[in-house]
Amino acid sequence: MRKSLSQRITLSVVGVIVAVLFGFPTYWLITTSFKTPGQVLSPAYDLIPTSATLDNFVSAITKPGFVTYMTNSLIVTLGSVLCALVAGLLAAVPLARMRFRGRRGFLLLVLIAQLAPLPALFLPMFLLMRDAGLLNTLPALLAVYTASTLPFTTWMLYGFVNGIPIELEEAAMIDGCGRWGAFRRVTLPLLGPGLVATSVFGFITAWNEFLYALVLMKDQGKQTLPVWLSTFRTAFSVDWGGIMAASVIYAVPALVFFLIVQRKLVSGLTSGAVKG
Template identity: 55%
Template sequence: MEHVSRVLTRGIAGHSVWRYLLNSAVVALGTVLAGSVVALLAATAVARFRFRFRTTFLILLLIVQMIPAEALLIPLFLMVRRLGLYDQLLGLVVVNVGFTLPFAIWMLRTFVAAVPKELEEAAAIDGAGRLVTFWRVLFPLVAPGLVATSIFSFITAWNEFVFALTLINDQGGYTMPVALGFFTSQRSTDWGGIMAASTLMTIPVIVFFLLVQRRMVSGLVAGAVKG
């Protein structure tokens, strides 16, 4: 508790620890929200529609997952700087969304494909349009998969280090994983500070998981009953 109190009162590298936690929260939640919308729409298109190069698109998603993040670091840095998003949390969100999308699309595709088409056809016969069918029929049944991908995206963006260190220059804009590096110097390492800050860093992840756990379980039960 002594080290935790010291980190909370003194901060890290002249900045409050809450600032670093807030930066991480903005990046993680932005990644979850933007990535979930894009992944759900893409997964629905892949699972429900037949188009040219559909299989090629799915294979490319797997290939992208095999590429190490370090190999994409320089191209992403140049792209973010050209877009004017360097040293901004928005640029980090965009990169994290692109990094988590392939897995999210593959996972959500399975959930969308598991929903019987007859449910959507029945809604169409009753006069529901595509948007109403998507929101009232498909979305509630795919919600458990959306929660699962959200957990993956949140944890990935929350713990991401390499992109945050490269794309953010201002120390006040660092995320929590990068801020932990301030406890290490050439002469010594403040292990007490690292463990205290790491403990504080894990609390939001646990809270996020507890918040979405009930929705995931209730969504699974509701999906089984509606199916």
């Protein structure tokens, strides 16, 4: 049913209001990062700054340990995304292509594991890493982040694999491909949108994690960017301009990653419905 002009105007106005409400915090973050300390603490809420400075960005980038924190974050984030994709794919393909006893029960366990909140697993994770001698090592964070994203990755990739007709692989095998060759040449290219959609979730989850990075990594040389952000607050003051600039810098890698994969992200989100 075609909407009337008044309904379309109302929906457009509501959409603009919602967009402004969600976009204003980001706008305030960016504008504050360019303000001087006096402007930041001024009681006058100037929505459009009259002057700008890059001092906050310079102080954030030159803050001791920035390069180390950035490197650690990239290592554990990209590493956990890659490990979760490989392990999730190895689990999703048999679940979607094979019929065995306990298959539905295993899928239910995967879903239950995804529902468990990550902070609730902190104590057993800490004890496990301590007994394994992995405390204060990047592999500990890599293992935790992989484990936290693996259930969702497996569940999502199961839906994508299940949505690809098995007849395509059978046709490739008739033409001379082996089972691995049929998967590599037919199924894997079609899983591109699914791999992208799940990798975005894994990247955001690992990139923003703070609690495990703070507690498991006692050595500052092993900590990540979320912990670095907390260093702008001391017992005596808060460097608001610095923390705003640092937050903008912190968001850049995630934005770049999203821009790289965004072409396949939409198609991945719309084609990943789980079938029977």
